Amino acid sequence: MDPNLLTSGSAAAAAAASGEATAQTTGQAAATTDVTEPAKPVKKKAATTDVTALDRDELVARAAKQADKSVVAQGSIKQVVVRVLKKGAGKISTGQHVPGVGEVHYEFGETFSVGEDTALDLEERGFAEIQ
Known part of the structure; x- marks a missing residue:
């Protein structure tokens, strides 16, 4: 299990990591879903005026x-x-x-x-x- 996935705070990453660990120990293919988070809007910098x-x-x-x-x-x-x-x-x-x-x-x-x-x-x- 990858320790970086657990510290990321993402529940989907933790579930995927545990699924991989189960698949490795049992020899079966892990069924993981691709969970992507929506892109955050990029804030534009305001024009500076004196x-x-x-x-x-x-x-x-x-x-x-x-x-x-x-x-x-x-x-x-x-x-x-x-x-x-x-x-x-x-x-x-x-x-x-x-x-x-x-x-x-x-x-x-x-x-x-x-x-x-x-x-x-x-x-x-x-x-x-x-x-």
């Missing part, structure tokens, strides 16, 4: 592509004022975090400015109403 050499517009375009969003010019999103309803009280974050305590949330009746798309989502969920 990210520091890219200008700001290229980085913004790349980030937008990766986020699957279109590039929106600054200030083109309409801002609207919303008022927090009972359902949204304590659920809409102000974006501020107090270390050791947690996130700060808007309370019932408070108003704040937000992008129109976000305001529509909050209103649809019943968390706020557009003023």
